[in-house]
Amino acid sequence: MTTSPPAAPVPAAASVPAARPAAPLGRALCAMITPFARSGALDLDGAQRLATHLVTNGCDGLVLSGTTGESPTTTDAEKSDLVRAVREAVGDRAKVITGIGTPDTRHSTDLALEAEKAGADGLLVVSPYYSRPPQDAIEAHVREIADTCELPLMVYDIPARTGTRIEPETILRLSEHPRIVAVKDCSHDFLGAQKVLARTDLAYYAGCDEHNLALYAVGGTGYVSTVANVIPNHLRAVLDAFDAGDTARAARLQQQATPLIEAIMAAGLPGTVTAKALLNALTLPAGPVRRPLQPAGRGATDELLSLHDALTST
Template sequence: MFKGSMVAIITPFRADGSVDEEAFRQLVEFQIENGTDVLVPCGTTGESATLSYEEHDQVIRACIEQARGRVPVVAGTGSNSTAEAIEISRHAKEMGADGLLLVSPYYNKPSQEGLYQHYKAIAEAVALPQILYNVPGRTGMNMQAATTIRLAEISNIVAIKEASGDVTQAGEILSKAGDKIDVLSGDDFLTLPLMAIGAKGVISVTANIMPKQVKAMVSAIEAGRWDEARALHLKMLDIHNAMFIESNPVPVKTAAALLGRCGDQVRLPLVSLQSASLEKLKQVMGRYELL
């Protein structure tokens, strides 16, 4: 349902810390103009953890309004509170979101049964296509393949963003439930390996600054042009890695600022990119002729 080159779009802030909606709308246009297939606001890269309820609604609404149906909008509405996730998800549906991205509950560290019941409750409460999001590095626990396979039986759970870094786990999901749930790469540097075994695309960080190139690689894979895809994958590895020289989204937002697309402000407890990391980022961006 949702496939191809998808962007986990950043949320720009003004100098006073408020959401810069004008810059955000310009970022949406930049993505659509460069071939991005799906917009994903209010994910990890969009600093969802420090957005208020009102700001969540503001960003999702702005994304939907600016996209004007040209590409789908999958709203990040996850929370470590099931009731809260349902509330935010209902708001996104009311505003016209095409789908939901739901991060696994963080901090609580639920059991696999707890994860199942969490996602089942949201699916039953909100009639929208839903993408599970497994990111152990952020949540403190891994959603096992068996749990994902079990959740695949729920009709409006349509995909999982796999950011566990475990290609074997993704392969198990595809082998046992690939006809019921799509796998999407949650790591730019694993897009090609995961798509090689059947994943349908990527929810990308790098696409914030290089949407055309990410789209080109995904399109090459989809068309079976493997030599071209492999060359693009290897060519982009350094920039993918540079997006994680410090905690996401600090490097990618800094990169977007260096390109003049928005400010580099992040919210505490995140801080601006440290000077040594900034120099490394500039060097890498220079090699890609971005600066």
């Protein structure tokens, strides 16, 4: 009786994943808070110190004047001054992206030109809010901004705040523009994100910290993180572990950060308020929030500090 030869052994999985596409604006991006002095004035010295701290501890990109940066309550001049100060502080060690999204296309294009003059490396553009334009109007708005200057553009999809989703089909059309290179995804539509990832070369960034590893694992570029203000090195370690092929460690690190992520982002207070409360408790530059936001209470701050200390002591 003839016997079949033994099956060939299955090759061991490679220990290091295949190389990722280039990250045009970095991988580990912090949605940086905007430090203010006790008087409420812009604290440019504090912004430089915080930016230096974040880059030293693992951030290769800083996103200024976004949701976390209190962009609705900073002036156009303050936005430009902030870009200049942070650019001076970090030099070429990190990309500097700035939010220029407003409900007014003309205002947004003016901000884009000022950001380019101030030394930004890229623009963050949110869907126009309050007026809730249809998809063709959103597309025209973003394209007009992209045509205004030479900076690359990151589309910011956060319908919970703007009231309007930037639909995947709209993003697919926008991806044809040579300067529209990235998406910050706060849509909570993981399927939609994967559909766009599969059909474009856009750099996709998780904008919700609970999705940092999940989106990265299916081909995302990295994250734009509010929580990175307070644990920049820990969140960077998640990506580094995954890139090294240690997916179990990456998952463990992401899970360890979950209680703090929840406390900062999903405990009933805006992420700006909680991030600034914890930064102040850690004696890092932050200062007050601007009205209409109100500071976190003592109980919330103590809970944040306890969770932070528990995470960083492991």
